[in-house]
Amino acid sequence: VEPRAVPDMTEVLADAPTNWGKWGPDDEVGSLNYLTAEEVMRGVQHIRQGRVFTLQRLIGDPKGDPVWPGRTPAERTQILDESSWDSPDAPQFPGGLHYADDKINAFLQGSTQYDALGHVWYGGQIWNGYDARTTVGGMGRASVEPIAQRGVVGRGILLDMARFRGKPTLDKGETFSHEDLVACAEAQGTHIEERDIVVIRTNFLQLFHDQGDAFYDGFNEPGLVYSPELVRWFQDMEIPNLVTDTIANEVTYDPNNGTALPLHCALMRNLGVALTEICDLEQLAESCAADGQYTFLYAAAPLKVHRATGSPVNPLAIK
Ligand code: UVW
Numbered sequence: 001v002e003p004r005a006v007p008d009m010t011e012v013l014a015d016a017p018t019n020w021g022k023w024g025p026d027d028e029v030g031s032l033n034y035l036t037a038e039e040v041m042r043g044v045q046h047i048r049q050g051r052v053f054t055l056q057r058l059i060g061d062p063k064g065d066p067v068w069p070g071r072t073p074a075e076r077t078q079i080l081d082e083s084s085w086d087s088p089d090a091p092q093f094p095g096g097l098h099y100a101d102d103k104i105n106a107f108l109q110g111s112t113q114y115d116a117l118g119h120v121w122y123g124g125q126i127w128n129g130y131d132a133r134t135t136v137g138g139m140g141r142a143s144v145e146p147i148a149q150r151g152v153v154g155r156g157i158l159l160d161m162a163r164f165r166g167k168p169t170l171d172k173g174e175t176f177s178h179e180d181l182v183a184c185a186e187a188q189g190t191h192i193e194e195r196d197i198v199v200i201r202t203n204f205l206q207l208f209h210d211q212g213d214a215f216y217d218g219f220n221e222p223g224l225v226y227s228p229e230l231v232r233w234f235q236d237m238e239i240p241n242l243v244t245d246t247i248a249n250e251v252t253y254d255p256n257n258g259t260a261l262p263l264h265c266a267l268m269r270n271l272g273v274a275l276t277e278i279c280d281l282e283q284l285a286e287s288c289a290a291d292g293q294y295t296f297l298y299a300a301a302p303l304k305v306h307r308a309t310g311s312p313v314n315p316l317a318i319k
Contacts, residue, residue, distance in 0.1 A: 006258035009122035009265055016228065017235055018270040020129045027128050028146040030117050030272015031240040034195045035154045039240075042195075043155040043297040049319050053284040053296075055243075056112040056314035057205075059104070066208040066278065067110045068247050069219055074106030108144075109310040114152075114302040115275040118142030119309045120264040127269055138307030147274060148304040148311060152241055156197040156298030156317055159184045160285050169203040170222035175251045177225060178233040188294045192237065197298045199243040199317070200224075201281040223250040226262040235271055242267065243276040243298075243315065276300065276315060284317050293319055 023033045059065065065073035080101040084090055109115065117127035118139050124132045127142040134140035162170055164184040170176075181200070185192050192198065202222050208215045223246055224230065234242075242249055250263040267273040288294045300315035 009259060009262060012226070012254075012257055012259055012262055013122070013266055013270065016231055016266050016270055019235065019272050020127075020270070023272075025128070027272070028117065028142045029150060030127055030268075030274065031238065032147060032150065032152060032272075032274050034238045034240045035152065039154040039195050043153060046155055046293075046295040047297050047318050048293065049291075051287065051319045053287065053317040053319070054314050055279040055281060055284065055317060056312075057278055057280045059106070059111045059312070063209045064212075065111060066205050066215070066247055067107065069216060071107045071110050074104045074110055076102055076104045078102050106312070108305065108308050108312065109277070111312050112278045112280070112314065113276070113310045113312050114144055114147055114300070115264075115268060115277070115310045116142055116144040116147065116308060117268055117272055117274070119268070120261065121269050122265050125269075127272055135309075139309055140307065143306070144302055144308045144311045145304060145306060148302040152197070152274065152298070152300045152302075152315075154195065154197050154240065154298055155193070156199050156243070156296050157185065157190065157192055158188075158199045158201060158281065158284060158288050158294045158296075158317075159192075160188065160201045160288065160294075162201055162203045163285070163289060164188075169206045172207075172218065172222065173220040173251060173253070173255065174222035175225035175255060176223070177227060178230045185294075188288075189292060190294050195238050195240060197241045197243060198239055199279075199281065199284075199298070201245055201285050203282070203285075204246050205278070220252045221246045221248060221250075223248070223252075224263055225251050225256070226254050226259075226266060230263075231266045231271070234267055234273060239273060241274040241276060241298075243279055245279045245281045247278055249275050249277050276313065279315065287319065291319075
């Protein structure tokens with residue numbers, strides 16, 4: 001069998017729509033512009049119980065941290081602890097003060113995180129048409145900084161695709177479309193509204209803990225799959241933010257054309273949809289299944305890291 005030639009992204013997305021210029025020539029937050037004060041207040045209306053769910057996975061989980069191949073998990077190093085003060089070289093503070101210090105060496109995209117809009121590109125241009133050379137030596141444009149400056153708050157809706165498909169986790173390479181999201185919402189007794197922050201549960205990373213290193217054999221996450229209709233749906237629905245519990249928010253290799261991560265390109269680079277990855281949605285999903293409330297106030301504040309390609313974050317869902 002002849003290996004299939006994988007087309008270039010410029011070819012796959014030749015007619016794909018963009019939101020470039022929609023918010024002016026200097027925009028760096030893209031579809032997050034849809035999250036106006038009205039959207040914050042619409043989200044607030046979905047706080048009905050005062051229950052708070054944190055969506056970050058634990059950094060340094062004894063069971064391991066899942067990361068995109070090529071990245072390494074964060075390493076936390078203890079710098080000072082009680083044993084440090086035994087040394088004659090230890091700094092002395094009046095009153096006998098001792099303290100513990102530590103630091104982490106981490107990929108900014110190596111845990112629950114926001115991608116900067118300029119994080120991924122093709123054809124030499126990033127979000128809003130900025131030259132990809134602006135990424136050299138640090139993101140000169142569309143870094144995570146402006147996203148962190150504004151924060152992300154609006155109505156969130158959980159779409160529990162694993163439960164909808166009646167399995168504990170979606171399978172390697174399993175795909176779904178925007179139509180499946182709509183059907184999932186209906187099955188949950190709710191529906192996706194314009195400007196909703198779309199939060200999708202696959203529970204795929206459960207397999208990381210079950211399988212250990214074998215998890216990375218034939219790495220191909222499940223997720224949304226590219227189609228022109230899906231991209232148009234995201235654009236028409238004015239979806240500001242796509243949040244999932246997988247490492248990269250979409251099926252890793254498009255089964256139709258073989259490209260890697262075309263939705264990073266079509267949604268983030270072209271439409272300016274913010275991507276939030278590697279979330280822990282388990283407690284939230286359990287609660288939603290128990291009480292039938294799948295909508296909530298979603299609030300996230302990525303870290304303000306100058307010129308960064310992304311940032312760790314601990315998003316909140318408040319029901
Ligand atoms: C890549 O874009 C390669 O990874 P992610 O969006 O998962 O950080």
